[in-house]
Amino acid sequence: MIFTFDFVILIFMVVAAIIALNVKDLLSASMIFGIYGFLICLLWAEMGAVDVAFTEAAVGAGVSAVLFIATVFNTKRKSSD
Amino acid sequence: MLSKVFATIAVVITGGLLLYGVYDFPSFGDPNSPPNAGVEGGADSVSQYFITQTYNDSKVPNIVTAVLADYRGYDTMFETVVVFAAGIAIFCIMRSLGNANDPAKEKDEMHSFTHGDHNRIIIGTTCRIVVPIVQIFALYVIAHGHYSPGGGFQGGVLLGASFILLALSSDLNAALKRLSEKNYFALAAIGVLIYAGFGLVAQFLGANFLEYGVLQPLLFTDGPEMARSHSMLGVEIGVAFTVMAIMFSIYANLSTRGTLKNGL
Numbered sequence: 001m002i003f004t005f006d007f008v009i010l011i012f013m014v015v016a017a018i019i020a021l022n023v024k025d026l027l028s029a030s031m032i033f034g035i036y037g038f039l040i041c042l043l044w045a046e047m048g049a050v051d052v053a054f055t056e057a058a059v060g061a062g063v064s065a066v067l068f069i070a071t072v073f074n075t076k077r078k079s080s081d
Numbered sequence: 082m083l084s085k086v087f088a089t090i091a092v093v094i095t096g097g098l099l100l101y102g103v104y105d106f107p108s109f110g111d112p113n114s115p116p117n118a119g120v121e122g123g124a125d126s127v128s129q130y131f132i133t134q135t136y137n138d139s140k141v142p143n144i145v146t147a148v149l150a151d152y153r154g155y156d157t158m159f160e161t162v163v164v165f166a167a168g169i170a171i172f173c174i175m176r177s178l179g180n181a182n183d184p185a186k187e188k189d190e191m192h193s194f195t196h197g198d199h200n201r202i203i204i205g206t207t208c209r210i211v212v213p214i215v216q217i218f219a220l221y222v223i224a225h226g227h228y229s230p231g232g233g234f235q236g237g238v239l240l241g242a243s244f245i246l247l248a249l250s251s252d253l254n255a256a257l258k259r260l261s262e263k264n265y266f267a268l269a270a271i272g273v274l275i276y277a278g279f280g281l282v283a284q285f286l287g288a289n290f291l292e293y294g295v296l297q298p299l300l301f302t303d304g305p306e307m308a309r310s311h312s313m314l315g316v317e318i319g320v321a322f323t324v325m326a327i328m329f330s331i332y333a334n335l336s337t338r339g340t341l342k343n344g345l
Contacts, residue, residue, distance in 0.1 A: 001109070050230040051143075051145040051146070051230045051231070051232070051235075053230075054222075054230050054231060054235050055234055055235055055238075058234075058235050058238040058239055058242070059234075059238050062238070062242055063238055063241065063242055063245065063328055063332075066242075066245055066249070066332065067331060067332060067335055070332060070335045070336035071335050071336075073336070074335070074336070074337075074338055
């Protein structure tokens, strides 16, 4: 467990989460959510939980981002709030 | 605006309670904490048994897979059922929505632009090269799940993602030609049945549900340990079937509002 590496990933995660919540364009929001999933995956891999990291990389960063984007294309692209 | 204030208050309270709960956690790497017990002079616990005895019990080097598919196999079976139920639920919702309103009505300019553009040679060719590699890697992940990180869920998601990639690169019909709706729901059900079947066969042979050791005469293995190892592989193949089929069905239904026409 490397403290600086953890720290940088956690900072990026918080930034990505805040941006994903605040951005108006839903397509960007789902892309940033994918980035967030990928950062969690990195954190888990770094902590030695490789199986969980693998699942997160496949499900969280890969397929769920695609599912979000597929849904965004069937709605209006901009958020109203 | 008011609802946003209430939502913020609810989030802050929930987050505060969760952070308060963190104080009761053992600190990271504490040898006396339950997850680390027995590592070096710590208290005895169940994880000590898994760390030392998994290989003797089932000849599976990856403890995570052994715990998932064998020691708490009942839990994983119902996780698979949950995935199956989620796929069915999304199918039902999207199908009834798709019949209710015309999908061609509220389409963005952006959407119709990407939809009309089918001459994407670079993307199409790249995806056609990448898809078989993804699928072979997925099969490796499933088959090697009890020796290295991986397993049924990850391999199934990769297999499903390869079909999604095919649908994204050309058209949903190109993917549906290879895996039609009838087939993927059959595969999803077969996956759950494979998993439950291993448990039922063990029960018929006089053991508990999902107690793989007694499957030794059916699997022609050297001992009950290898029978457990092979049963874990079989169970993971079942999980992979279900997850692959459900991932693709969710994508197909979500991207077309349940009509399964055109796609993105």
